[in-house]
Amino acid sequence: MSEFTSKTYGVRFTADVEAQIQREADRTGQSKTEVIRAATVRQLSQASIELQMKQLELRLLRNSFEMNSAIVGLTDEQRNQAAKAFNQSIGQELIS
Numbered sequence: 674m675s676e677f678t679s680k681t682y683g684v685r686f687t688a689d690v691e692a693q694i695q696r697e698a699d700r701t702g703q704s705k706t707e708v709i710r711a712a713t714v715r716q717l718s719q720a721s722i723e724l725q726m727k728q729l730e731l732r733l734l735r736n737s738f739e740m741n742s743a744i745v746g747l748t749d750e751q752r753n754q755a756a757k758a759f760n761q762s763i764g765q766e767l768i769s
Contacts, residue, residue, distance in 0.1 A: 694709060734768075735767070738768050
């Protein structure tokens with residue numbers, strides 16, 4: 674029995690997209706259905722990757738801020754002032 678559900682979708686593609694699907698099927702040895710299925714899965718998981726990248730960027734930004742604060746020897750009060758100034762400059766509260 675197949676791992677896939679019996680749900681099917683009827684989709685029309687432009688000639689350009691159909692040609693891309695055919696080229697990918699020829700290149701990989703997959704059927705056109707397998708190419709479309711794989712492309713759909715990649716596209717649907719893309720949002721998750723983008724969210725993970727944004728979270729990583731935020732962690733790197735915070736870590737860089739903390740390292741730079743320590744390197745220049747900021748006191749807690751100076752660090753808090755720098756964090757407030759940074760947050761105001763970008764219009765978001767990213768550093769607390």
